[in-house]
Structures are given as C-alpha cells and as structure tokens.
Amino acid sequence: xxxxxxxxxxxxxxxxxxxxxxxxxxxxxxxxxxxxxxxxxxxxxxxxxxxxxxxxxxxxxxxxxxxxxxxxxxxxxxxxxxxxxxxxxxxxxxxxxxxxxxxxxxxxxxxxxxxxxxxxxxxxxxxxxxxxxxxxxxxxxxxxxxxxxxxxxxxxxxxxxxxxxxxxxxxxxxxxxxxxxxxxxxxxxxxxxxxxxxxxxxxxxxxxxxxxxxxxxxxxxxxxxxxxxxxxxxxxxxxxxxxxxxxxxxxxxxxxxxxxxxxxxxxxxxxxxxxxxxxxxxxxxxxxxxxxxxxxxxxxxxxxxxxxxxxxxxxxxxxxxxxxxxxxxxxxxxxxxxxx
Amino acid sequence: xxxxxxxxxxxxxxxxxxxxxxxxxxxxxxxxxxxxxxxxxxxxxxxxxxxxxxxxxxxxxxxxxxxxxxxxxxxxxxxxxxxxxxxxxxxxxxxxxxxxxxxxxxxxxxxxxxxxxxxxxxxxxxxxxxxxxxxxxxxxxxxxxxxxxxxxxxxxxxxxxxxxxxxxxxxxxxxxxxxxxxxxxxxxxxxxxxxxxxxxxxxxxxxxxxxxxxxxxxxxxxxxxxxxxxxxxxxxxxxxxxxxxxxxxxxxxxxxxxxxxxxxxxxxxxxxxxxxxxxxxxxxxxxxxxxxxxxxxxxxxxxxxxxxxxxxxxxxxxxxxxxxxxxxxxxxxxxxxxxx
Numbered sequence: 001x002x003x004x005x006x007x008x009x010x011x012x013x014x015x016x017x018x019x020x021x022x023x024x025x026x027x028x029x030x031x032x033x034x035x036x037x038x039x040x041x042x043x044x045x046x047x048x049x050x051x052x053x054x055x056x057x058x059x060x061x062x063x064x065x066x067x068x069x070x071x072x073x074x075x076x077x078x079x080x081x082x083x084x085x086x087x088x089x090x091x092x093x094x095x096x097x098x099x100x101x102x103x104x105x106x107x108x109x110x111x112x113x114x115x116x117x118x119x120x121x122x123x124x125x126x127x128x129x130x131x132x133x134x135x136x137x138x139x140x141x142x143x144x145x146x147x148x149x150x151x152x153x154x155x156x157x158x159x160x161x162x163x164x165x166x167x168x169x170x171x172x173x174x175x176x177x178x179x180x181x182x183x184x185x186x187x188x189x190x191x192x193x194x195x196x197x198x199x200x201x202x203x204x205x206x207x208x209x210x211x212x213x214x215x216x217x218x219x220x221x222x223x224x225x226x227x228x229x230x231x232x233x234x235x236x237x238x239x240x241x242x243x244x245x246x247x248x249x250x251x252x253x254x255x256x257x258x259x260x261x262x263x264x265x266x267x268x269x270x271x272x273x274x275x276x277x278x279x280x281x282x283x284x285x286x287x288x289x290x291x292x293x294x295x296x297x298x299x300x301x302x303x304x305x306x307x308x309x310x311x312x313x314x315x316x317x318x319x320x321x322x323x324x325x326x327x328x329x330x331x332x333x334x335x336x337x338x339x340x
Numbered sequence: 341x342x343x344x345x346x347x348x349x350x351x352x353x354x355x356x357x358x359x360x361x362x363x364x365x366x367x368x369x370x371x372x373x374x375x376x377x378x379x380x381x382x383x384x385x386x387x388x389x390x391x392x393x394x395x396x397x398x399x400x401x402x403x404x405x406x407x408x409x410x411x412x413x414x415x416x417x418x419x420x421x422x423x424x425x426x427x428x429x430x431x432x433x434x435x436x437x438x439x440x441x442x443x444x445x446x447x448x449x450x451x452x453x454x455x456x457x458x459x460x461x462x463x464x465x466x467x468x469x470x471x472x473x474x475x476x477x478x479x480x481x482x483x484x485x486x487x488x489x490x491x492x493x494x495x496x497x498x499x500x501x502x503x504x505x506x507x508x509x510x511x512x513x514x515x516x517x518x519x520x521x522x523x524x525x526x527x528x529x530x531x532x533x534x535x536x537x538x539x540x541x542x543x544x545x546x547x548x549x550x551x552x553x554x555x556x557x558x559x560x561x562x563x564x565x566x567x568x569x570x571x572x573x574x575x576x577x578x579x580x581x582x583x584x585x586x587x588x589x590x591x592x593x594x595x596x597x598x599x600x601x602x603x604x605x606x607x608x609x610x611x612x613x614x615x616x617x618x619x620x621x622x623x624x625x626x627x628x629x630x631x632x633x634x635x636x637x638x639x640x641x642x643x644x645x646x647x648x649x650x651x652x653x654x655x656x657x658x659x660x661x662x663x664x665x666x667x668x669x670x671x672x673x674x675x676x677x678x679x680x
Contacts (some may be wrong), residue, residue, distance in 0.1 A: 126508050127481075130531060134483050137474035141467075141649070143642060144484045150641040151634045155627040161643045166651035168466050190530035191470060287495040294491045301490040302483060303501045309481070311506040 026328045029063075029073040029089070031081065038098075038317040042074070045321065063088035072096065072327060074320055081105045086113070094327050096320050100124050100180070100307060101257055102337050103230040118323040121335030122179040123315035124307030129183030131306040132225055132255045135279025136172075136188075138300045139251050140165045145297045165249070168192035173221030175214060175237065176228020176256065177203060184225055196220065199228070214238070218245035223253065230257035240265040249276040255306035258284040267292050270299060281306040366668045369403075369413040369429070371421065378438075378657040382414070385661065403428035412436065412667060414660055421445040426453070434667050436660050440464050440520070440647060441597055442677050443570040458663040461675030462519040463656035464647035469523030471646040472565055472595045475619025476512075476528075478640045479591050480505045485637045505589070508532035513561030515554060515577065516568020516596065517543060524565055536560065539568070554578070558585035563593065570597035580605040589616040595646035598624040607632050610639060621646040 028046035033039070042048060049070065051062040063085065072094040075081050081095055083106050095105055095117045102119050110117050138144050141164040149161050170193050174181045177197040185195045185208065196209040198217045203210070211217035214237055218224055224246060228234060238252065238261040246252070252275065254261055263284040269275045270293065277298035283289050286304055293299050322334050368386035373379070382388060389410065391402040403425065412434040415421050421435055423446050435445055435457045442459050450457050478484050481504040489501050510533050514521040517537040525535045525548065536549040538557045543550070551557035554577055558564055564586060568574060578592065578601040586592070592615065594601055603624040609615045610633065617638035623629050626644055633639050662674050 126532065127506055130477060130507050131481055131483075134474065134477035134481055137470060138478065138483055141471055141474055141645075143471075143474050143478055143640065144487045146642050146645060147484045147640050148488075150629055150643050153634070155629065155643045159627075161645060163645070163648050163650055163653075166467055166649040167470050169651070187527075187530045190527045192466065287499075289490055289495070294493070300483065300487050302486050303490050303495045305481075305486060305501060305503070308503050309506040310503055311509075313503075 026072070026324075027067075027070050028324065029067050029070045030076065031073060031085075032076040032079040034074075034076050034098075034317075035313065037314070038076075038320075041317055041321055045325065060084075060088060072324060074098065074324070075105065078104045083109045086110070086115070094118070094324070094333075096323050097337075098316050098320050100128070101229050103257060107337070116327070116333060117337040118320075118333050118335050119337050120307075120316040121319050123319045124312045125179035125183045127309050127312040128180045128227060128255050128307045129187055131281060131302065132180070132184050132227060132253050132279075133187045133191075135253050135255070135281065135300050135302065136223060136225070136251065137167060139253070139277040139279045139298065140167050140170075142297070144300050148297075170194070170222045171196070171220060172223045172225060173197065173211070173217040174208075174225045174227070175199075175217070175260075176226065176234075177206060177208075178228065180227035180255070181225070184227060193223075200233075215242050215245050218242045218250070221246060222249065223251045226252070226254040226256040226260050228256050228260070230259055235259055236262045238262065238266070240269070243269045243275050246275060248274060251275070251277045251279070253279040255281045258282040258286060263290060270296055366412070366664075367407075367410050368664065369407050369410045370416065371413060371425075372416040372419040374414075374416050374438075374657075375653065377654070378416075378660075381657055381661055385665065400424075400428060412664060414438065414664070415445065418444045423449045426450070426455070434458070434664070434673075436663050437677075438656050438660050440468070441569050443597060447677070456667070456673060457677040458660075458673050458675050459677050460647075460656040461659050463659045464652045465519035465523045467649050467652040468520045468567060468595050468646045469527055471621060471642065472520070472524050472567060472593050472619075473527045473531075475593050475595070475621065475640050475642065476563060476565070476591065477507060479593070479617040479619045479638065480507055480510075482637070484640050488637075510534070510562045511536070511560060512563045512565060513537065513551070513557040514548075514565045514567070515539075515557070515600075516566065516574075517546060517548075518568065520567035520595070521565070524567060533563075540573075555582050555585050558582045558590070561586060562589065563591045566592070566594040566596040566600050568596050568600070570599055575599055576602040578602065578606070580609070583609045583615050586615055588614060591615070591617045591619070593619040595621045598622040598626060603630060610636055 025047040027049060029049045049067055051059045054062050067089060069091050070089055071091050074096045076098055078099060086106060086109050092115050095110060095115060097105060097119045100120050102117055105117055146161045168191055172188055172193045172195050174184055174197040177199050188195060196211060198211045198214050267290045270278055279300045281302040282304055289301060319335060326333055365387040367389060369389045389407055391399045394402050407429060409431050410429055411431050414436045416438055418439060426446060426449050432455050435450060435455060437445060437459045440460050442457055445457055486501050508531055512528050512533045512535050514524055514537040517539050528535060536551060538551045538554050607630045610618055619640045621642040622644055629641060659675060666673055
C-alpha cells in the first residue's frame with residue numbers, strides 16, 4: 001500500500017467508501033433494458049432500479065414499494081410511459097427519453113405535474129436526415145426496385161429497367177424544420193433541390209419559403225418530407241387532400257411517425273397511382289406494414305431505422321446521461337422537450 | 341398569297357426551297373436508333389443516314405456506298421464504333437458520343453486519323469453523382485436489404501433489422517475527380533464526409549487531399565467511389581490489394597465502368613467478408629452479373645442506370661446537337677474527349 005490508510009471519522013476504508021458512494025449515487029428508474037454499453041455508462045453515475053428484473057412482483061408493485069422517492073426515470077426506446085406509471089411515482093421530476101419523438105410519454109400528465117421531459121435532442125438528426133435523403137433517392141431513382149430486378153435475373157432477359165427521375169430541380173417541402181428537417185435541407189441543397197417548409201411558425205433565421213398551410217406547401221412541392229413530432233395537432237396532418245395536392249408524380253417521405261399520415265389514404269393513393277411514390281420508415285401499426293405496399297415497386301419500406309446507427313445510439317446515450325447529470329446538479333437541461 | 345413570288349434565278353418557290361434546304365443540311369450518320377425526341381431534334385438540323393433501316397444491304401455495304409462523304413457520325417448509347425466501321429468512312433472527322441465514357445469508340449484509331457470525339461460532357465454528371473450517393477447510402481444504411489426484410493414479412497416475426505453505419509465522418513476516396521466525381525464530392529461534403537481523391541494528376545484548384553497512388557488512397561479511406569473513364573491505364577485499377585487496403589468495413593461504389601475493378605477479386609472479397617460492401621451500377625460482362633452477388637445482403641446492384649433519367653438524356657441530346665452544330669460551323673467543340 002503506497003498511501004497511508006484514511007484516518008479520522010470523515011472517511012472510511014476504500015471498501016466502505018465505495019459502498020457509501022454507491023448508496024449516495026442518485027436513483028435512476030429504468031424502463032426497458034438498455035444496451036450493454038449504455039447500461040455501463042448509466043451504472044457509473046446512478047443507482048439503477050430495474051423493474052423488469054423483479055420477477056416476484058408486478059411493475060406496479062415494484063414502483064409503489066421501491067420507487068417512491070425516485071426523482072428521475074430513463075425511458076429506453078419507445079417504452080410507453082403512461083399516466084398509470086406516472087401515478088405510481090409521486091416524487092418524479094424528470095423523464096429522460098432516448099428517442100427524438102416522445103409521443104410514447106404522456107406529455108399532458110407530465111406538464112400538469114411539472115415533470116420535465118428531455119429527448120435525444122440532435123443526436124439522431126444527421127442519421128435520420130441521411131435516411132430521408134436515401135429513401136428519396138431510392139424512390140426517385142428506383143434503386144431498390146432495380147436491385148430486385150437484377151437479383152431476379154431479369155436484366156439479361158427483359159433488358160433495360162425503366163428510368164427513374166432526376167433529384168436536382170425538384171421542389172421539396174419539408175414539414176417540421178427542426179434538427180432533422182434542417183439537416184435534410186442542408187443535404188438536398190447540395191443536390192440542387194428547391195426547399196420550402198411548413199412548421200408551427202415561420203423561423204426568422206431561415207431563408208426558405210414558408211407555408212403556414214400544409215396543403216399549400218404540397219401544392220407547390222414535388223416531394224414532401226415528414227420528420228416532425230407526432231402530436232394532437234400533427235396527427236394525420238397528411239390526409240388525402242394533401243397527398244393529391246402534390247399531383248400524380250408526387251413523392252412522400254416519412255421518417256417522423258406513422259400517424260402523421262392517414263395511412264389508409266396513402267395506401268389507396270399509391271395503389272391507384274394517384275401519387276408517384278413513397279419512402280416510409282414509420283407506419284401507423286408497427287411492425288405491421290399494410291400488405292398492399294409489399295408488392296408495389298414505387299415504395300421503399302424501412303423498418304423504423306431512420307435514426308439508428310451505432311454512432312447515433314452512442315450519441316443519444318451520452319445526451320441522456322448529460323441531461324441526468326445536469327438535473328441532479330441543478331443545472332439547465334440540455335434537450336428539454338418544449339411545450340407545444 | 342401575301343408576298344410576291346420570288347423572281348430571278350437565285351431562289352425558287354417555297355416547295356423547291358425546302359427541298360433544297362433538306363439537301364443542303366449536313367449529313368449525319370447514326371449508329372443505333374435514337375429515342376423519338378432525340379431523333380426529332382437531329383432531323384431538324386441534319387440529313388440523317390440510318391444504316392439499320394437498309395434491310396437490303398449489310399452495314400458495311402451501306403457505309404461503302406452511301407456514307408463515303410460523311411464527315412460526322414453520332415453514336416447512340418454504347419454502340420461499338422470499331423476500326424472496321426472507321427475504315428469504311430474515309431471522310432469522317434467527328435464522332436459524337438451520347439455517353440460520358442467512350443471506351444466503346446476506338447479512340448486510338450480516331451487519334452491516328454485526326455478524328456475528333458465528343459462525349460456527353462457534364463450532361464449526366466449530376467444524375468450519376470446522385471446514384472453514387474444513393475448506392476452509398478443504401479449500402480451503409482442497408483436500405484435495399486431492409487426493404488427486402490419488410491417485404492418478406494420478417495419484421496413482425498424476427499424483430500429489429502440489424503443496424504447500418506453512419507455516413508457522416510466517413511473518409512471517402514474518389515477515383516477520377518472529373519465532372520461526376522466533383523458532383524459526388526459536393527454532395528458528400530453536405531453529409532459531413534471527409535473527401536480525398538486520386539486522378540491522373542493533382543488538380544491545382546481542388547483543396548481535397550490528393551493521392552497519386554490508388555493503394556494509398558484506399559488505405560486512407562472507408563469508402564472508394566469510382567466514376568472515371570475506362571482506359572488502358574485504368575483497367576482493373578482496383579485489384580485485390582487495393583480492396584484489402586480499405587479494411588473489412590470498406591465499401592466500394594462503382595458508377596464508372598465494370599472493368600475498372602477486377603470483378604472476380606471483388607466477388608471473392610465480398611463473399612469472404614474481406615470488405616464491408618459494394619454498390620455497383622456497372623459490371624465486367626453486362627448484363628451478366630456474377631451469381632454470387634445476387635444473394636449477398638451487403639451489395640446493392642443497379643442495372644447500369646447511373647447516368648440515366650429523362651432529364652439527363654434530354655441534356656445529352658442537346659449537348660450532341662450543340663457539338664455537331666459547332667463542328668459544321670467551324671467553331672470549337674463543346675465537350676471534346678481529350679487525349680490521355
């Protein structure tokens with residue numbers, strides 16, 4: 001031992017100190033198991049409560065007996081944090097979501113009780129924008145459909161695959177110009193697209209044309225890109241009228257939430273050829289995808305992966321920890337979800 | 341009739357004049373039928389010779405009897421203009437190609453005889469760059485593979501599809517920084533990629549790091565993008581060593597010509613997992629695609645369509661006409677293919 005043992009009443013030996021430190025770590029209630037690296041990160045700074053590990057009691061029993069003093073919970077993925085859960089947690093002050101969209105959290109109840117909610121902030125914005133652009137390129141230039149054609153051995157037999165359409169010069173309407181929408185715009189400008197947008201209000205620092213009305217935006221767009229949050233106001237913001245306003249070559253890309261679009265109407269428009277195509281990462285009843293879409297060549301179907309790469313998941317984990325540390329240190333949160 | 345009939349020997353009536361005008365239009369020899377709109381464009385300015393319409397004689401017979409005074413030919417698509425054809429055309433001064441790559445034209449023989457060759461210039465550069473980026477996004481983010489997964493109904497049964505990898509931050513090496521490569525670089529900068537390049541010589545006006553050696557470029561790249569011309573010097577420029585230099589996560593994108601890559605070695609590397617993936621628009625023996633590739637999930641296969649949209653085809657038609665008009669007016673050609 002190269003240091004003298006601690007003396008005096010203030011500090012115990014190393015073992016005792018560690019025990020005390022663990023006891024002193026702030027409690028963090030987890031919903032759904034995190035990935036091993038994220039779990040490791042959280043365990044360094046928090047005493048973790050894991051209701052799914054307690055086989056002898058229900059979640060409700062666990063919450064009402066073990067989590068009455070819990071001030072913060074972290075919600076992994078899209079685990080539903082509903083009013084029933086919130087009711088069991090009288091001391092709760094913070095819900096940390098690891099996703100961008102927080103429609104799986106009962107925001108109204110949180111607001112009523114003054115519980116703060118944070119999301120992944122910009123962690124996923126670049127990857128989400130990349131997938132939006134990838135889906136758009138795929139739909140316009142028919143990449144997945146052409147790949148199927150080659151894999152089925154049809155090229156030597158049937159000859160040239162039908163042409164797609166040029167991305168440059170397209171009028172692209174972005175609905176929700178937040179972190180993701182801004183990254184989409186930056187990328188599509190490099191392809192020579194003409195960007196305009198719709199959001200709750202005009203952004204003074206943004207030069208792109210603003211449309212206060214989604215229908216007007218659609219009528220002036222060849223492509224619509226959805227990347228915004230699902231709220232009561234944005235539920236089915238894309239209805240049949242908006243879809244038809246784009247015209248029969250119109251393309252819609254959705255990397256936000258399925259219920260931003262009236263999915264039944266979208267399917268009908270695609271099947272009838274009333275719009276040109278769609279690139280979808282999200283659906284109203286995931287993981288169920290409407291069967292009619294599975295056989296269409298003018299759609300590209302992604303299994304809710306827009307935001308997710310190992311890189312973005314790591315970034316969102318760091319953001320969650322940073323929000324938690326700020327909260328317990330009494331500092332401002334890094335990515336609070338603002339009231340509508 | 342509101343104008344007096346022409347008098348004197350200089351001009352005939354309208355009908356005769358039109359006939360004379362057609363006779364006076366410069367001759368243009370076509371190889372392979374153009375699209376109807378392009379044919380219409382050409383017919384306005386040229387008297388067209390169409391060997392494929394003459395069923396009573398061979399192409400050689402046609403050329404040696406009907407095309408001895410022909411000064412210009414337009415080559416549609418990738419029709420082979422070989423030394424045998426050139427030998428039959430003693431007056432030929434110009435070959436107008438409608439493609440970017442001109443490896444289907446016997447350039448050595450053209451050079452020897454002083455026959456100028458023009459290509460599509462920048463007409464296809466944007467679309468070609470768009471497909472290169474689309475293929476790269478698809479390989480990295482596994483878009484086509486995920487689309488197959490959803491279409492096969494596996495999402496509800498097998499759960500989450502494996503993650504892809506983030507595009508931003510990737511080191512992208514572009515081989516051949518011409519019209520297409522420059523457009524690729526512009527797009528990928530907006531995604532946060534780090535660009536470097538290899539070409540015959542360093543370009544003084546370009547700030548990206550230059551590698552004079554393809555192997556060194558590969559060793560410093562996560563992604564290689566091929567968009568350059570196929571020449572004797574670039575044949576199999578990507579061999580096994582270059583592929584392995586990228587490492588096992590390396591991705592290669594080819595929108596140039598199949599034979600830029602040693603395809604057998606590429607297939608071996610992909611099958612064995614010695615590189616990460618490939619996005620291919622071109623192959624060594626088109627339309628035949630190596631069978632081993634058809635079952636791999638880490639490749640995206642496109643049937644030689646990189647350059648082609650209705651928009652780019654129209655642009656290349658205009659470029660061909662502009663080159664022909666410049667030639668017959670004795671003005672500089674717009675997109676001459678320069679000597680190596």
